[in-house]
Amino acid sequence: MNSIITFIEQNMEIIYLLTFAIFLGFEVISKIPTVLHTPLMSGSNAISGVVLIGAILLIRVTEPTNYLALILATLGIILGTINLVGGFAVTGRMLEMFNKKKNKKK
Amino acid sequence: MIVFDIVLFIAAVLLIIGLRKLSHPDSASRGNLLAAIALALGVVIAIFYPLETQNNNYGYIGLGILVGAIIGIVSAKKVAMTEMPEMVSLFNGFGGLSAGLISLVWLINNTSSGTALDLGVVLFNLFLGLVAFSGSVIAYGKLSGKLKDEHLKIPLSTVLNIVLLMVTIGAIFYFAYLGVLTTLQLALFLVFSLLYGVVFVAPIGGADMPVVISSLNSLTGITAAVSGIITDNKLMLLGGVLVGSSGIILTLLMCKAMNRPLLSVIFGNFSSAQGSENQVHGNAKEVTPADLAVQLAYSQRVCVVPGYGMAVAQAQKIVKEVEELLDEKDVEFKYAIHPVAGRMPGHMNVLLAEADVSYDKLLDLDDANSYLDTTDVAIIVGANDVVNPSALDDPSSKIYGMPILNLAKTKNVVVLKRSMNPGYAGIQNPLFFKDNTKMLFGDAKKSIAIILRELKEV
Numbered sequence: 001m002n003s004i005i006t007f008i009e010q011n012m013e014i015i016y017l018l019t020f021a022i023f024l025g026f027e028v029i030s031k032i033p034t035v036l037h038t039p040l041m042s043g044s045n046a047i048s049g050v051v052l053i054g055a056i057l058l059i060r061v062t063e064p065t066n067y068l069a070l071i072l073a074t075l076g077i078i079l080g081t082i083n084l085v086g087g088f089a090v091t092g093r094m095l096e097m098f099n100k101k102k103n104k105k106k
Numbered sequence: 107m108i109v110f111d112i113v114l115f116i117a118a119v120l121l122i123i124g125l126r127k128l129s130h131p132d133s134a135s136r137g138n139l140l141a142a143i144a145l146a147l148g149v150v151i152a153i154f155y156p157l158e159t160q161n162n163n164y165g166y167i168g169l170g171i172l173v174g175a176i177i178g179i180v181s182a183k184k185v186a187m188t189e190m191p192e193m194v195s196l197f198n199g200f201g202g203l204s205a206g207l208i209s210l211v212w213l214i215n216n217t218s219s220g221t222a223l224d225l226g227v228v229l230f231n232l233f234l235g236l237v238a239f240s241g242s243v244i245a246y247g248k249l250s251g252k253l254k255d256e257h258l259k260i261p262l263s264t265v266l267n268i269v270l271l272m273v274t275i276g277a278i279f280y281f282a283y284l285g286v287l288t289t290l291q292l293a294l295f296l297v298f299s300l301l302y303g304v305v306f307v308a309p310i311g312g313a314d315m316p317v318v319i320s321s322l323n324s325l326t327g328i329t330a331a332v333s334g335i336i337t338d339n340k341l342m343l344l345g346g347v348l349v350g351s352s353g354i355i356l357t358l359l360m361c362k363a364m365n366r367p368l369l370s371v372i373f374g375n376f377s378s379a380q381g382s383e384n385q386v387h388g389n390a391k392e393v394t395p396a397d398l399a400v401q402l403a404y405s406q407r408v409c410v411v412p413g414y415g416m417a418v419a420q421a422q423k424i425v426k427e428v429e430e431l432l433d434e435k436d437v438e439f440k441y442a443i444h445p446v447a448g449r450m451p452g453h454m455n456v457l458l459a460e461a462d463v464s465y466d467k468l469l470d471l472d473d474a475n476s477y478l479d480t481t482d483v484a485i486i487v488g489a490n491d492v493v494n495p496s497a498l499d500d501p502s503s504k505i506y507g508m509p510i511l512n513l514a515k516t517k518n519v520v521v522l523k524r525s526m527n528p529g530y531a532g533i534q535n536p537l538f539f540k541d542n543t544k545m546l547f548g549d550a551k552k553s554i555a556i557i558l559r560e561l562k563e564v
Contacts, residue, residue, distance in 0.1 A: 007223045014335055014343065021331075021344050025351025028122065032129045034445060034470055035459075037356065037452025041323055042194045043128050043138055044352050047121070048201045048326040050145055050345040052174075054208045054333040056152040056167055061159045062215055069214040070163060074170045076207035081174025082181075083201035084149075088142040089182030090193060095135040097187075097459045 039094045046087025052080030110155050113147060118344050120144035125348055131465075148341040187460045188417040191449040195246040195319055198326050202238025205231060205329040206299075212336055213292065226282025228336055233274055233299045234329035240303030242322050248307075249315065249449055258308040264373050270302045310371060316451050317360045317371050324353020356451055363445035363471075365507040390526065393544035395553055398483075398520055399560030402428075405482035407438045409474070411511055412458065414448050415488015415523070419550040422461035425487060428554060429463070431561050440467050442474035442484075442511050444492035471509060479515040486521045487550050494535045519543040522550045 008015065032040055055076035062069045121144035127137025153167060178197075185193045209232035216224075247253030260266060277295055281287045287295070310318050327349025334342030361368050402408055410429075416422055429439045441463065447454045455468060469477055478484060486493055489511075496503035497510045513519050519542055526538070526545075537543055546553050 003221060003223050007221070011335070017340060017343060018331070018335075018347060021347035022351050024122065025348040026355060028126050028348065029129055029352035029355050032356075033131060034443065034452050035131060035455040035465065035468070036129060036134060037359075037445075038190065038450055038456045039134055039138070039452075040128055040352070041320060041356060041451060042190070042197075043141065044125070044327065044349045045194050045198050045201070045323050047125070047141055047145065047345045048198070048323070048330045048349045049204075050148065050342045051201055051204045051208060051330045051333050052171075053145075053148050053152040053339055053342050054330075054337040055170075055204060055211075056149065057155070057157075057337045057339060058208055058211045058215065059163050059166055060153075060157055060161065062161060062163060062211065064161050064163060066214065069211050070166055072207050072214070073211045074166045076204045076211065077167060077170030078174040078177070079200040079207070080204035081171050082178040083197045083204065084145060084178070085175045086178030086182045086193075087197050088138060088145075089179055090185065090190070090197075091138045092135070093182065094187070094190070094456055094459075095138055097456070098131065099135055 035098070039091050039098075042087055042094065043091040046084055046091055049080050049082075049084025049087055052077060052084050055080050107156055110151050114151050114341055117144045117147040117151070118341050120147070121341070121345055121348070125352070144341075145345070148339075148345075152339070187457055188420075189250070190456060191315070191319060191453060192246050192249045194450065195242045195249060195322065198319075198323055199239045199242030199246065201326045202235045202242060202322075202329060204235070205326070205333045206235030206239060208333050208336070209235060222282055222285030224336075225285055225287070226278055227332065229278045229281055229287075229295065231329055231332040231336060232295070233278065233302075234325060234332060236296065236299035237303040237306065238322055238326045238329055240300045241307040241318075241325070242303075244304055244307040245315070245318055245322060249319075260305060260308055263305055263309040267302075267305050267373070270298060270305055274298050274302060306372070314364070314366075314371050315449050316446050316453075317357055317364070317366075317368070319450050320353055320356040320360055321368075324350050324357060327351075327353050360446060360451055363509065364505075365509060390538050390545045391543070393520055393546055395546065395556035396560045398485075398544075398546065399557045400564060401483055401518065402432060402437065402557070403435055403561060403564040405437055407440075407477070407481045408432060409440050409442050409469075409478055409481045409484045409516075411442045411444075411484060411486045411489045411493055411513075412447065412454050413444075413487065413489025413492060414453075415490070416550060417448065417453075417457050417488070419488060421487055421551040421554055422457050422463070424551055424554045424558060426458075426461045426463055428558055428561065429467070431558065440469050440474075440477055442469050442478060443471075444474075444489070444511055445471060447489060447492050471511070475512050478511060478513055481516045483518045483520060484513055484516045486519065486523075487554075488522065490523075490535055493537055495537055495540075496535070500536075513537065517542065520546055522546050522548075522553055524549065 055073055059073035120140050124137045124141030127133035209228045212228050327346050331343050331346025334346055432439050443454050493511050493513055497505045497508040
């Protein structure tokens, strides 16, 4: 029980941030038009590629001789980058199609 | 150091603005770019941020980013718009596995340090990441047709689901209490987590796929947020939470579009249609493309109801040509888009946008239904379950209660279909046997090509 209280004390800032971010997420995304469901999904999917940052931060503190951790972290970086870069590229491609059409109308 | 923190803060603000812009049609492109810039900033900071122990291992980081970026860009360029749901699932699975690997590396690096509670959070994250991974891989297999529903029948899947969930969550609390776990225990935990993802997604099938994809998306967001807590990075926390909560909103929207509570999607085992509802019989009447062409030319209002079948047949471009031709003949031409048509939320809109169909021709569910009441000819191209009247009048039907595109008052309905086989959800459709319905069998693209040719001669 004590350890839970210390955990809360140490992470109060994070808890604030977490709570506000949840509300922010609901607020920012509410009332999306149907046209944008797919781009929004693939865009937000790309954002979940932020895990890449975590993989980078962890590999930087890993002992250079700990090959198991290095290999796993490198794999994490590769996969995170695929998620991030691929996700944004695919979303960009989709949105370009919407724009192409709009420019024609003008 | 303070410079890094300020830049990280700016990146977080950019990310929020980007996501905000992404949810409006006019600014979506810029929003995507802003979010990408925000995360790129975050990555650069992560690489150079001063840390207590700096082994850096930059070679590995460079290699990983290079390989990942190449794979990401190449697959993003190559993927066809019809395969978008598979691609998003696969990317999502990679993100989940990456989060799982982060947790593993943390466990390896912190064998001696770290509090018991830290261990619990890391195990929880490992569980989430691996579930997102194996679940997404199964979803990918289903969407790409590599895995068939009948291969994925798991006996007692609901019971297994609950038992696995209790075992893994129980294990997290147990090890968080103990503060240590052996390699064997960790390995078992990995296996159980992966297994849970499979059991979670495998029985859900058919028409519920859009719900599955958006909930897996949300799950990866949550695991990214927890990874942010573990590595103490606020941009990760923020990004993950935003993805998690937007994913939850989309999931609920999809559930609403199908009039099914989320729990019934997860535990409902929608996958295979059995029972009495397949007893619909009758004679389906056929129509020739030539007759249909004449009928279209003399109509006032025409409506196309596209489904995934249209995308499979690659018929969207040729449908657009029919639209242009009928436009010249002053025939009003619209598209009725059901929210769950296709394999992921909003999939039809993307496919039609690819074929240059303009926004104002696309009607959403409510507008489409009032339009369909006064439509002369409705052409169903590869849609099935979203026009199935059983949803309105047959309480024994598995899709009973789902809002559909209602063709009851439409003067003529023509269904373009390969055969009389039931749709993706495996449910027979009484619409095909109604008096005002005619069938046009064959490949949709070829059929429409003939219609187009005939139309030019009318």
